Amino acid sequence: MKIKSAVLGATGNVGQNFIAMLSAHPWFEIDALYASKDRDVYDSPWMSPLDIPDNINTLTIKKLDVKNIIDRGIKIVFSALPSKIAGEIESELQANGIAVFTNASPHRMSENVPIIIPEINSEHINIVPQGMAPLIANSNCTTSGLVLSLAPIADLGIERVIVSTYQSLSGAGYPGVPSLDIVNNILPFIKDEEIKIERETKKILGKFAGNSIMPHSMEVNASTFRVAVTHGHMESVFVDLSQVPDINDIYARFSEYRGDLIARELPSSPDKPIILHSNPMRPQPKLDVMAGRGMSVSIGSVKIKNRTLSFKLLVNNVIRGAAGGSVQNAELAYKAGIIK
Numbered sequence: 001m002k003i004k005s006a007v008l009g010a011t012g013n014v015g016q017n018f019i020a021m022l023s024a025h026p027w028f029e030i031d032a033l034y035a036s037k038d039r040d041v042y043d044s045p046w047m048s049p050l051d052i053p054d055n056i057n058t059l060t061i062k063k064l065d066v067k068n069i070i071d072r073g074i075k076i077v078f079s080a081l082p083s084k085i086a087g088e089i090e091s092e093l094q095a096n097g098i099a100v101f102t103n104a105s106p107h108r109m110s111e112n113v114p115i116i117i118p119e120i121n122s123e124h125i126n127i128v129p130q131g132m133a134p135l136i137a138n139s140n141c142t143t144s145g146l147v148l149s150l151a152p153i154a155d156l157g158i159e160r161v162i163v164s165t166y167q168s169l170s171g172a173g174y175p176g177v178p179s180l181d182i183v184n185n186i187l188p189f190i191k192d193e194e195i196k197i198e199r200e201t202k203k204i205l206g207k208f209a210g211n212s213i214m215p216h217s218m219e220v221n222a223s224t225f226r227v228a229v230t231h232g233h234m235e236s237v238f239v240d241l242s243q244v245p246d247i248n249d250i251y252a253r254f255s256e257y258r259g260d261l262i263a264r265e266l267p268s269s270p271d272k273p274i275i276l277h278s279n280p281m282r283p284q285p286k287l288d289v290m291a292g293r294g295m296s297v298s299i300g301s302v303k304i305k306n307r308t309l310s311f312k313l314l315v316n317n318v319i320r321g322a323a324g325g326s327v328q329n330a331e332l333a334y335k336a337g338i339i340k
């Protein structure tokens with residue numbers, strides 16, 4: 001029997017991708033969908049890069065109600081709620097024994113909440129207090145791509161990362177950025193985004209030390225732009241290493257990267273978490289955003305100058321950077337036996 005789950009914020013950008021990913025999931029099934037008000041039909045425009053599920057016309061939406069979630073016997077919630085309301089609701093659900101997998105930011109830096117990318121830091125799941133339902137975050141969408149590119153080179157001594165990001169419109173939710181602000185334009189500011197990338201990167205790549213996580217010592221400097229692309233965040237990354245790297249070793253590390261063993265057993269994990277391109281015109285959102293069903297990060301333009309490695313990457317913000325990352329985390333928690 002599949003595990004009963006619910007999606008919170010089911011009518012939004014991330015919520016839709018949850019519906020698409022869970023509609024044929026081998027372990028989890030959607031029992032209820034919640035948003036800010038009741039709807040008899042699913043009336044949001046379909047924005048996901050995944051196919052519309054066949055049963056979309058039969059879906060109804062309920063006004064979010066924690067008691068209703070508990071009464072229905074739901075075991076897992078996938079949260080795509082706006083940050084300003086997510087924190088309190090997610091804590092209440094966790095306190096009632098419901099496992100929470102969230103895209104929202106309020107809990108990400110909390111002591112008992114790991115930010116997990118199963119390929120990289122599955123052992124961070126051990127900071128979830130014994131006997132409590134897990135509350136597990138996935139990172140900010142841009143960070144998820146960045147850390148996947150840094151994981152294969154982490155043992156080369158990463159001292160400093162400088163990253164400039166070119167982030168798509170779907171990252172701003174629906175309806176998102178006003179059209180007249182973004183047509184023929186690039187916006188040079190995304191609220192709170194730079195500090196999130198800096199903090200979360202260090203936490204995810206940090207060391208699990210018994211019952212806490214010691215953040216990585218690297219310095220991270222991020223700058224963020226909003227660009228008129230539907231899905232997919234591009235990043236230009238410069239990494240200062242403690243030694244001069246060998247270009248062929250770097251190619252091999254990226255192209256052969258598979259991540260932690262346990263991640264390979266999860267249904268939502270891609271065969272190759274990183275796709276390495278030699279053509280300098282790749283990756284591009286138009287061509288590469290669905291690599292690995294949206295779960296692979298695409299990397300190109302790899303260069304070395306002294307101790308600095310540079311490259312460009314593309315991450316699918318709504319799948320790897322949001323819904324897909326959370327579903328993969330729920331699969332990890334289920335496999336680890338902490339969803340009862």
Ligand SMILES: NC(=O)c1ccc[n+]([C@@H]2O[C@H](COP(=O)([O-])OP(=O)(O)OC[C@H]3O[C@@H](n4cnc5c(N)ncnc54)[C@H](OP(=O)(O)O)[C@@H]3O)[C@@H](O)[C@H]2O)c1
Binds near residue numbers: 170
């Ligand atoms: N978009 C991305 O690429 C991305 C990536 C990583 C993380 N995130 C995070 O994921 C979360 C969702 O982002 P999004 O892009 O999907 O936003 P969105 O498109 O604006 O969707 C927000 C969802 O929350 C619901 N909602 C709003 N107020 C509510 C309330 N008071 N009670 C219950 N439901 C409420 C909305 O329902 P109604 O339709 O009823 O208003 C809608 O379903 C945010 O915390 C965001 O920061 C987003």
